[in-house]
Amino acid sequence: MSRYDPAVIEPKWQAAWDRAGAFTAVRDPSRPKYYVLEMFPYPSGRIHMGHVRNYTMGDVVARYKAACGFSVLHPMGWDAFGMPAENAAMERGGHPRDWTYGNIADMKAQMQPLGLSIDWSREFATCDPEYYGQQQALFIDMLAAGLITRKAAVVNWDPVDMTVLANEQVIDGKGWRSGAAVERRELVQWFFKISDYSEELLSALDGLKDWPEKVRLMQANWIGKSRGLQFAFQTVAAPAGFERLEVYTTRPDTLMGASFAAISPDHPLAKALETDPKVAAFVAECRKGGTSAEEIETAEKIGYDTGIRVRHPLDPAWELPVWIANFILMDYGTGAIFGCPGHDQRDFDFARKYGLPIPPVFVAEGSDEAALTEAFVPMKSEKVRYVRGFAGNAVQTGDEGVAAAIAHAEANGYGKGVTKFRLRDWGLSRQRYWGCPIPVVHCATCGVVPEKKENLPVELPYDVSFDKPGNPLDRHPTWAATACPQCGAPAKRETDTMDTFVDSSWYFARFTAPRAATPTVAEDADYWMNVDQYIGGIEHAILHLLYSRFFARAMVKTGHLPQKAVEPFSALFTQGMVTHEIYRSRDAQGRSVYHLPEDVLRFNIKNEAVAFLKVDHQTDLSELSENQLQDLLLEAAGTPVEIVPSAKMSKSKKNVVDPMNIIASFGADTARWFVMSDSPPERDVEWTSSGAEAAFKHLSRVWSLCDRIGQMPADHKGDGDGDADMAKATARAIDEVTKGIESFAFNKAIASLYAFTNTLSRANASTPVMKEAIRTLARLMSPMTPHLAEEIWAAQGGRGLCAQAPWPKADPALLIDDTVTLPIQINGKRRAEISVPKDMPATQVEKLALADEDVVRFLAGQPVKRIIVVPGRIINVVV
């Protein structure tokens, strides 16, 4: 009997696929197409288990769809611009370009042994000038189409390094390198006008039927459409030009609960007041810290009473103080609010802190007015009783109250109902080197002028240094010097580069014609778009996917994509992470020390997991049995390590498993089989070494089963029903695996394959039926374990490559059982079961059930109140 040796068979079949050009995508109008895409990776240099899982999922779909007769496009590329390359250059020397291309080569070499059905001829990296040059062409067209603008934006400013920091570079309000307190500072930046599409991006979500509901919800909340009231307060004692203070509120029904007005520290009025040193000091205090919403919203709420007053719109005699407050965002609404502490927790906390009144506007229906200990914020759909209402009924829902308040304001001319969106324009300027240069020129006479398309790409210079902080492009001696594309006078290039989200917002379109001299080619985009199945991490649920949806619209508008591609991803699947338990010990100071799984010996004693460090043993551990090892370790009391529950694999916790080690020990098919089995793909999967071994054992069992069937005498006859049973089991396996793959329930498809393999290995059917069954098994396994499937296919007389064989079809007649087993519940608890013909009428089933001896015993003569028969499902007897 031969041994299952993936190291031999895997390279062999990969070479065979290559020779056959099995995965080269060809535009074939006679066949339906299928475009499957996994989110392309950042080239960190090492693939990890998350990549293996992501690409295996895509590969299962790609191979399955190819078997179903589709012309499949399954490309791969590299999201290659970004900060890590610059950080590496700063920390270790070298150049971002060399670092990146080196990593791409390393990662590609690690991906190839997985046997993925990728069309590598379409590969590109976003840092290829060929790619980003086309991105610059897109930018120029978008600029001409009015989709891009320039305005001020707030950035994290490191006052010591004199540079802009990314949010992740701001740690506890301090710059990660300098340690200096970060400030918020305004800078003029380029923006994509994504907010022009707010309504469109929101309403089109309804059409994305094959997207997870949670992603659509997150995007809808992010876009944040709200209906509210905008009105102006008349100010008292405000500087000239600030006679009115515009505010926006989504709860105008709480207007009578106003106890103060508050403006953002970035509000023009706050700026006007900065001539007062006390205001200037307060505003400076507010600007400390980073720009992230998390940081701003969790910071302690502080305020400054400006001394200015505003008149309440419903009672000019009623004056409210105007505060500057750090939690008011200039980007949202008008940058000014009225505070209603009774019904907003932030306003409540603020009012408490500064001793402002907290009047309730409404109370729960049936309650009386009482002093509040926290803000009362019921759902807007809930009915409440207004004790300080001014519009609509005394008892009404919040929604009704809001509508009535807007109507009241409009009728009385002090405000109007407006719709606002939370979505802001997309700032794309980055003051960094390793990104796509923004293709514009600043000319003293012509102003900002786009570069001519024939001068593209505007290429990054290679001779840059990373010895100082700041943007190397900005301090390059010659690069920025150019001629104005309009007047020809000496002019300066834009030295900002683009956000890397731009690169990933259209790569899926570029894959349809990756070498074209234009961003896309109409015939290719027409044939291949849209992406039929997009697969990636839930962490991209909002930004990447929203930006791509915007870009698709922009590309339609500028003629680079057909109208049908406005929603570029027809179906989306978000997969979970790969996790691993963590091994931790403590050093002399009690600090955590983490250990790699490969340095730890882990086993179970009576279902109790224990782990020890593999250290300092003179004996060669590999020669000992597990029992001997247990004895040895327990006796020697090797350093025990604590097993910490699983978390996402990360370098800092050292809970990483290198896919290359797994492939070296067990082969790619085992790694692929394991990541697809057990856990549902949208959930996190726990990597366990025992699980990987079990996967390998199972594949070895399939291998020896194939061997055994191959050696069966040709004239072997099975048991009486052996052939019929095998045919039924085969049909069921085809049906279940097909449904599993179609519904992204790969774990269930694999469970069916386990069951089918068990049936097959215990079956006694005739030789031709057994051979047919194992060929079907090979076909069904091939999306998950393509190399093993080819080997079995070839051994059992399959024609051509398994990878190019059609998907098996189940005979529907074999899927139907003649009799069904019906559980019988008494008062909802299962007490008995009966077997009946599948189409027996309910009345007859009822009689049979009540006559069942277990049922009679349980009922013990009690009268039956009701009996429910769900055909083919269950019977419930109520007494």
Place this chain on the structure above:
RNA sequence: GCCCGCGUGGUGAAAUGGUAGACACUGGGGACUUAAAAUCCCUUGGCCGCAAGGCCGUGCCGGUUCAACUCCGGCCGCGGGCACCA
């Protein structure tokens, strides 16, 4: 702080209103073996019981239903995102 998820045996999970624990891992027992490894077979939610069988059980509390892991309300815990990480 805000938005979105998730929570079922010792473990990964299955069941999406209808028999809770399919399929696996681990553990326990057995066969084979001089012995071990490998392989194969049986068993494996908890409690009570000699057994037949019974009771309990899907993070916690409450509700809807003939019937709830599944739907609704509230809480707890964990994870993802929050616009310059990708």
